[in-house]
Amino acid sequence: MTTQTRTKYEAVIGLEVHIQLKTRSKMFCGCDREYFDAAPNSHVCPVCLGMPGMLPVINQEAVTSTLLAGLALGCDIPSYAKFDRKNYPYPDLMKGYQISQFDQPFCLNGVLEIEVEGARRLVHLERIHLEEDTARLLHRDNGIESYSLLDVNRAGSPLMELVTKPDMHSGEEAHAFLRTLRQVMRYLRIADADMDKGGMRCDANVSIRPFGQEELGRKVEVKNMNSFRSVQRAIEFEIERQSRMMDAGERIVQETRGYVDATGETVSQRSKEEASDYRYFPEPDLPPLHIAPETIETLREKLPELPAARLARFETQYGLTPAEARILTESRSDGDAFEEAVGIAGAEHARPVAHWFTGDVLKHLNALGGEAELGDTKVTGRHIGELVRLVASNAVTAATAKEVLDVAFETGDLPEAIVDARGLRQVTDAGAIDEVAQKAIAANPKAVEDYRAGKQAAIGFLVGQVMREMKGRADANTAAETLRRHLDAAAG
Amino acid sequence: MTIDLDLTAHEHAANLRAGEYTSRALTEATLARIHAQDASLNAYITFTDDLALAEADAADARIAAGDAGPLTGVPVAVKDLLSTKGIQTTAASKMLEGFVPIVDCTVVQRLKDAGAVIVGKTNLDEFAMGSSTEHSAFGATHNPWALDRVPGGSSGGSAATVASRGVPLSLGTDTGGSIRQPAALCGIVGLKPTYGRVSRFGVVAFASSLEQVGPFARDAEDAAHLLGAIAGDDVMDSTTVPVPVPDYTERFDRGLQGLRVAVPEAFFGDGLDADVRESIERAIEDLAAQGAIIDRSVALPAASAALPVYYIIAPSEASANLARYDGVKYGFSVTDGRSVEDEMAQSRGRGFGAEVKRRIMLGTYALSAGYYDAYYLKAQRVRTLIKREFEAAFATHDVILTPTSPSVAFRLGEKVDDPYAMYLNDLYTIPVNIAGNPAISIPCGMSQGLPVGMQLIGRPFEESTLLGAAHAYGQVTDWHRQAPPALG
Ligand SMILES: [Zn+2]
Numbered sequence: 001m002t003t004q005t006r007t008k009y010e011a012v013i014g015l016e017v018h019i020q021l022k023t024r025s026k027m028f029c030g031c032d033r034e035y036f037d038a039a040p041n042s043h044v045c046p047v048c049l050g051m052p053g054m055l056p057v058i059n060q061e062a063v064t065s066t067l068l069a070g071l072a073l074g075c076d077i078p079s080y081a082k083f084d085r086k087n088y089p090y091p092d093l094m095k096g097y098q099i100s101q102f103d104q105p106f107c108l109n110g111v112l113e114i115e116v117e118g119a120r121r122l123v124h125l126e127r128i129h130l131e132e133d134t135a136r137l138l139h140r141d142n143g144i145e146s147y148s149l150l151d152v153n154r155a156g157s158p159l160m161e162l163v164t165k166p167d168m169h170s171g172e173e174a175h176a177f178l179r180t181l182r183q184v185m186r187y188l189r190i191a192d193a194d195m196d197k198g199g200m201r202c203d204a205n206v207s208i209r210p211f212g213q214e215e216l217g218r219k220v221e222v223k224n225m226n227s228f229r230s231v232q233r234a235i236e237f238e239i240e241r242q243s244r245m246m247d248a249g250e251r252i253v254q255e256t257r258g259y260v261d262a263t264g265e266t267v268s269q270r271s272k273e274e275a276s277d278y279r280y281f282p283e284p285d286l287p288p289l290h291i292a293p294e295t296i297e298t299l300r301e302k303l304p305e306l307p308a309a310r311l312a313r314f315e316t317q318y319g320l321t322p323a324e325a326r327i328l329t330e331s332r333s334d335g336d337a338f339e340e341a342v343g344i345a346g347a348e349h350a351r352p353v354a355h356w357f358t359g360d361v362l363k364h365l366n367a368l369g370g371e372a373e374l375g376d377t378k379v380t381g382r383h384i385g386e387l388v389r390l391v392a393s394n395a396v397t398a399a400t401a402k403e404v405l406d407v408a409f410e411t412g413d414l415p416e417a418i419v420d421a422r423g424l425r426q427v428t429d430a431g432a433i434d435e436v437a438q439k440a441i442a443a444n445p446k447a448v449e450d451y452r453a454g455k456q457a458a459i460g461f462l463v464g465q466v467m468r469e470m471k472g473r474a475d476a477n478t479a480a481e482t483l484r485r486h487l488d489a490a491a492g
Numbered sequence: 493m494t495i496d497l498d499l500t501a502h503e504h505a506a507n508l509r510a511g512e513y514t515s516r517a518l519t520e521a522t523l524a525r526i527h528a529q530d531a532s533l534n535a536y537i538t539f540t541d542d543l544a545l546a547e548a549d550a551a552d553a554r555i556a557a558g559d560a561g562p563l564t565g566v567p568v569a570v571k572d573l574l575s576t577k578g579i580q581t582t583a584a585s586k587m588l589e590g591f592v593p594i595v596d597c598t599v600v601q602r603l604k605d606a607g608a609v610i611v612g613k614t615n616l617d618e619f620a621m622g623s624s625t626e627h628s629a630f631g632a633t634h635n636p637w638a639l640d641r642v643p644g645g646s647s648g649g650s651a652a653t654v655a656s657r658g659v660p661l662s663l664g665t666d667t668g669g670s671i672r673q674p675a676a677l678c679g680i681v682g683l684k685p686t687y688g689r690v691s692r693f694g695v696v697a698f699a700s701s702l703e704q705v706g707p708f709a710r711d712a713e714d715a716a717h718l719l720g721a722i723a724g725d726d727v728m729d730s731t732t733v734p735v736p737v738p739d740y741t742e743r744f745d746r747g748l749q750g751l752r753v754a755v756p757e758a759f760f761g762d763g764l765d766a767d768v769r770e771s772i773e774r775a776i777e778d779l780a781a782q783g784a785i786i787d788r789s790v791a792l793p794a795a796s797a798a799l800p801v802y803y804i805i806a807p808s809e810a811s812a813n814l815a816r817y818d819g820v821k822y823g824f825s826v827t828d829g830r831s832v833e834d835e836m837a838q839s840r841g842r843g844f845g846a847e848v849k850r851r852i853m854l855g856t857y858a859l860s861a862g863y864y865d866a867y868y869l870k871a872q873r874v875r876t877l878i879k880r881e882f883e884a885a886f887a888t889h890d891v892i893l894t895p896t897s898p899s900v901a902f903r904l905g906e907k908v909d910d911p912y913a914m915y916l917n918d919l920y921t922i923p924v925n926i927a928g929n930p931a932i933s934i935p936c937g938m939s940q941g942l943p944v945g946m947q948l949i950g951r952p953f954e955e956s957t958l959l960g961a962a963h964a965y966g967q968v969t970d971w972h973r974q975a976p977p978a979l980g
Pocket of ligand 1: 026029030031043045047049156
């Protein structure tokens with residue numbers, strides 16, 4: 001993006017985000033919802049197949065999940081909600097209509113705080129509603145003819161749709177919004193929200209207007225993005241494209257455009273669904289839902305501590321830097337593990353615990369791939385807590401501790417047990433160190449000479465010799481002190 | 493021995509328990525009769541002989557074990573709108589010809605649990621849209637009282653086969669009168685339960701917020717037993733209501749003394765045949781003579797708007813309910829189109845009959861952007877008014893009495909090309925579906941050799957009151973014992 005367009009036009013962006021809920025069964029039938037990797041059409045029943053006479057039954061878990069999301073995002077929860085039928089003919093829609101929510105959704109308004117380049121700002125939400133997912137059409141071409149196959153496994157899965165107000169102004173903000181939203185969904189344990197697996201899908205409405213203008217420009221809906229990064233790039237491309245058009249005095253067309261990952265561009269989609277009229281009307285097969293204030297209060301009490309609150313608490317309670325706190329609150333389970341570790345190591349060792357998490361532990365996790373969490377490994381908060389306690393009590397050296405961590409990641413054994421089984425406890429016995437130090441002085445006349453010639457660095461070499469001899473288990477400070485005492489005494 | 497097939501279900505049940513004959517013998521005789529009668533009536537789309545005989549044997553075992561209820565071993569026919577596992581369920585549409593459900597609807601499951609013997613699937617107007625059973629892809633059903641006349645509809649097959657003494661019991665569905673009107677035109681008892689009383693799970697949907705499954709029988713006692721077997725809460729249908737199911741014969745000894753009957757003049761206006769009016773008036777006198785308190789001062793002004801309200805709400809719901817029939821997944825399918833969209837359109841264009849398409853278009857229009865408020869929303873508001881009006885009337889009355897249908901059975905072909913004349917058949921029954929109350933039609937006279945029915949409407953979930961009144965009325969009149977001429 002050129003700096004020129006940046007200064008001339010303000011981009012206005014709203015997102016429509018679909019999130020698959022991680023419920024046990026589907027939205028309106030008893031089918032197992034977890035169909036990922038399952039054989040096509042293996043998670044189906046007469047209800048989700050849309051057979052004649054079949055009726056929907058509301059999945060309460062999905063309703064609860066949606067209400068939790070609404071509460072976590074500061075939404076208003078109306079006392080009355082209903083489902084509606086959204087009518088449109090398409091082969092992926094088993095009943096010829098989708099059960100969704102039109103004018104009385106579960107959640108209204110709401111807000112999510114995002115941070116971009118160190119600056120925090122609020123993104124306001126319009127609503128969150130619940131609906132059912134569609135089947136998947138798989139297009140095939142065998143060289144003779146092209147055809148489509150239908151996989152109904154996804155049909156009827158609970159899908160939460162969240163609509164933001166046109167409240168963002170850059171691709172980067174949209175990226176931050178989605179990342180933060182996913183984090184909240186995962187904290188609530190109601191959704192995985194993986195864009196690459198279709199667990200989170202996002203359409204962006206993008207328009208631009210000259211700075212200072214009240215009125216919104218004509219909006220373009222951008223679809224087909226399958227990662228946070230592609231949402232950001234699609235929006236940036238679209239802002240650039242619209243800016244050029246406006247510069248050239250061209251009229252921006254209100255349309256739907258598809259993002260092409262390979263080129264990073266958006267292309268106009270044949271709008272065959274022009275002026276679609278969904279003919280919404282209340283779903284007669286499902287009575288409206290009355291949501292009691294007590295239900296809302298019970299759910300509010302169930303809300304976990306959310307990422308923003310936890311981040312602030314970690315900074316003040318444990319004296320962590322913002323960067324450390326951010327890493328430690330990235331996932332709920334990592335934060336839980338950190339606090340478990342601090343509980344074992346002692347509150348005064350919170351910083352060293354954080355160092356382990358943000359250093360060596362993170363290295364191990366990164367080696368497992370992008371999004372690995374501690375929960376995916378054999379290591380728990382207790383492991384890190386014991387490790388820090390061992391180091392703090394001088395029972396092991398820092399070098400040994402790293403080895404112990406490697407073993408723990410491999411075997412899942414606890415550090416105390418590893419240290420004992422392998423005899424890794426640090427040698428603090430002055431007599432033992434003294435003996436090895438004297439040997440080192442005798443065996444390295446060159447280093448002794450250098451030291452005496454005033455090269456203080458030579459002491460480091462000699463300490464290294466002692467450590468090697470003692471397999472790293474010697475206390476480095478004791479070794480250095482002992483060496484100096486002998487060298488200085490001989491010189492005197 | 494020969495079995496008297498003119499007996500009622502409760503008479504058969506008593507004979508079966510007494511060992512007079514077996515359910516297998518009764519079922520074989522019944523199958524022979526309904527097969528023979530069908531040459532004249534065309535009341536059935538599918539006969540289920542094999543299923544019936546298997547169920548009859550099972551029923552005989554239950555009877556022998558002393559585990560028999562009032563329906564055990566008794567033949568029952570069901571409207572071909574009710575899903576039957578392993579047996580084609582067509583809704584009388586070319587669209588579903590050959591469609592075999594993989595589950596039973598709840599009511600059929602409950603019939604099976606009660607030990608009833610299902611002998612066949614009866615004819616109807618396509619997707620239950622009609623009042624004459626002429627709109628069937630499988631041909632019209634004939635009225636056993638006069639074969640050149642309609643049996644009413646949409647549950648015409650279920651009514652005709654009970655009236656002709658083919659089976660003692662059958663099930664129909666009622667969206668705007670589809671049980672009560674054919675019951676009246678065929679001279680039998682038909683009851684539409686309170687909305688939410690009977691599960692709709694597995695019933696091919698026409699207008700979800702209006703329809704209920706209900707019994708056809710020749711007397712109130714049989715209707716009470718059949719309703720008792722199918723009624724009750726169902727986890728598979730969220731619109732069922734967890735009200736306990738009573739013994740529906742509980743008010744049979746109550747008589748008519750003190751029964752507060754509202755007779756709204758609005759239901760006796762233009763369009764009501766003089767003969768029908770005369771029969772109803774005589775019935776009112778009979779009720780009064782038995783101690784019923786007749787009140788003709790009740791006005792139900794909003795109910796006069798029920799017909800237009802119905803023809804907005806029912807087609808609107810139907811337009812969505814029938815969207816699933818697109819030829820992609822099951823049923824009739826055109827496969828040589830230019831595209832998937834073209835094949836879907838052609839499948840629907842050729843699979844649905846004219847009346848069904850008319851209603852889909854009506855409903856699609858009523859729900860369209862810009863028209864929703866003026867039609868659907870307004871209809872819902874009037875619906876609320878009609879409900880309140882019924883509630884007010886029932887604060888001071890036990891039942892509302894009206895004619896069931898403005899005329900006796902009309903001739904085949906007489907109204908089939910005049911949709912509005914056809915729709916007027918349901919003028920007196922439709923308000924009840926709009927309000928959701930229960931109502932029964934009982935035989936109350938004859939005109940030109942054809943039966944006349946009167947409708948009693950009750951408070952929600954008070955089907956017992958209607959059945960009790962029908963039973964008491966049947967004790968002092970014999971209209972329900974009139975039989976049509978025997979068929980070949
Ligand atoms: Zn299912």
